[in-house]
Amino acid sequence: MIGVRTLGTEVWDEAKASGAEKEILQMVGDTLLRMDPATRELRPGLVESWQVSSDGRTWTFSLRADIRFHDGWGPLTAEDVKFTWARVISKESVALGAGILREAVNGNMENFEIVNARQFRIRTPSIQIDLPLNLSNGVLQAFTIQSRRYFGAVGEERAVTHPVGTGPFRLASHVRGQQVTLEAVASHWRQTPGFKTVVVRIIREEAAMLAELQSSTLDLAPLSVSLKREAQRAGLHSSSVPSTANAYVVFGGMYPGHQNYDRNAPWIQAENPAKGRLVREALTLAIARRAIVERILSGEGQPAGAPFSFIPGPFRFNDPNWKVPPYDPARAKRLLAEGGYPSGFTMDMPIYPLAGRPEVEDIAHAVADMYEMIGIRVNRIPMEYRPTFRARLAARATKGMVFVNANTFYDEPAAFFRVAGAPEATLAFIHDARVSATVKSLSGELDTEKRMALARELGNYIVRERLAAPIASMSGMWIMGKKVGKVQFITSMATLNSVEYITPAR
Incomplete structure (x- = not known):
């Protein structure tokens, strides 16, 4: 059980996510690149390799071959990447990274070329050295890839309330204004979560979070660093980021x-x-x-x-x-x-x-x-x-x-x-x-x-x-209850991330 102050709009749509919604989206989905939690070095994610041309303006990305969307919605392809990218830069989008992705293709999706099912190419109007960083989970504006086929089959309204992704968790249920329940994906391609079920619950008041951590009805929560000593006196452990x-x-x-x-x-x-x-x-x-x-x-x-x-x-x-x-x-x-x-x-x-x-x-x-x-x-x-x-x-x-x-x-x-x-x-x-x-x-x-x-x-x-x-x-300060063994949050990131790497206490 993880406590958070807010889940934002509670609409799981990359075109409308700019804050706390991304914490859930990055559990259900995956970003194109990933960041090493300790060193902040970029690592392959959904993309297994990438390269840039000598003039710094053409980026070629190759997707992994073994990635499939949850619940039988087929393999990940470059079409899904293009579909998500286009939604994020649309006029209706309020996504935090909309401006960056729009600039990357000069506002024209013709500059996003699908080479084949597993490869795509971005032609930028100028050198954009930070493009790979902006496609990773190490920045707030990064986006996960959503299924073009799923959106087309069930419609946008259902797709953004019952998201399907490629991440280490499936969204099992959502009670608006209260909590989201996620179930671990067995044998996930990147990291099988240490906990089979994770509930992310909205708790507005820090005092209530601390009380629930002490009573073991809550296992992990971000608290003000001013409460660190009080948590330690209660026998709770903390992780500082x-x-x-x-x-x-x-x-x-x-x-x-x-x-x-x-x-x-x-x-x-x-x-x-x-x-x-x-x-x-x-x-x-x-x-x-x-x-x-x-x-x-x-x-x-x-x-x-x-x-x-x-x-x-x-x-x-x-x-x-x-x-x-x-x-x-x-x-x-x-x-x-x-x-x-x-x-x-x-x-x-x-x-x-x-x-x-x-x-x-x-x-x-x-x-x-x-x-x-x-x-x-x-x-x-x-x-x-x-x-x-x-x-x-x-x-x-x-x-x-x-x-x-x-x-x-x-x-x-x-x-x-x-x-x-x-x-x-x-x-x-x-x-x-x-x-x-x-x-x-x-x-x-x-x-x-x-x-x-x-x-x-x-x-x-x-x-x-x-x-x-x-x-x-x-x-950042995260307080851990007795069920939690080790956490591995990304250095310098305050938001909930890398939940799949949390291990149970022995």
Whole structure:
């Protein structure tokens, strides 16, 4: 029995999945490539081999020969891959990876060539060095392959409520708003699960999760790291997943050129952008990062000097010059006055839970408290991320809002901005011409060292202009009951993954 805070929309459709739904989809299905849980190196998945042409623009993928869909729905073919890809990039799609996959084929499925039943070829309009990564289970936007034949036979409505995949589990039953029951696939081609039955149950409150873990009615759950000591006192074991996310403050409405550009927001001030930057600097200096790490994250993280995908740590894309901003509320007040707001202003702050990152809500409340200390009037608006707030991001409808978000680790910084920082992305926190231009250069650079240098250049610009306010990196924390022996989650991923590798206690 696994506890989770949310299962998103509870519609198991790759064209509509962008959050917690993917946790179930990746148990029922498989991605084209897989990531080694310990090293984050790419490994074969449904694809057994892949290669790129010398000009970096033609990718050829070969599928395994022994893969079949559950319940007799036939062998996996390149037609199924093309079918799923086309649905994910359709106009109706709200999939997190829609923008990346659309860009890969230049918005035209004619650039997806079926060579034969087991081989397909992608012709990209430019070099996209991170394409294999984006087809793996190591990123949130990755997608599993769904059966073209099954959708055609039973219709979309049934296909997305009773999914059929190639993964290590079958979906046995689903009680909406309560739980999903999955059954292990015997002799699965990749990994036969250690537990024959897995129930994923929605439990909104962490206190209830901890109580059920103590009573052995629950076996595994993600809990705030602040509960680690309490869980240990109860005799429960924990598994920490480092660098799972970077938390930061997003300034809403920063969409120049878009109809929802909030040009008069205090943190933008399009007629006087220097003053807008002063306000963003004030909102950055008002945050007590070390206090958040110690009190909310129980030391399981570190203060950050850069936002978005630039997670603190020994990663090649980081720059040691990105210093953690000091906590200086007095200076923050002076900067507010210099920016034209000596008496502060009013902002809306949506506060929402994120799958695998329960601390984000607490961090948001802490940041709201800190802003109120410098004279900002904060309207706290509790809501669900999906579908409510995510729909706002997709529509760029964040006028008057400042909010705390956290994103997972990205091996290639460009991947994050193509998902959430570009005008063509399904959803975006910012639109910025220089960011977009640098991301295009990043995506087209084959030389790793040059690519990392470009990433640092991008980070320097974001830090210098305070396009978002960094807070802290976060570690994921899973608490295990007595029935669970070993877990093997992917390094730097906070969401539920690799369930098939969980072993029973001896």
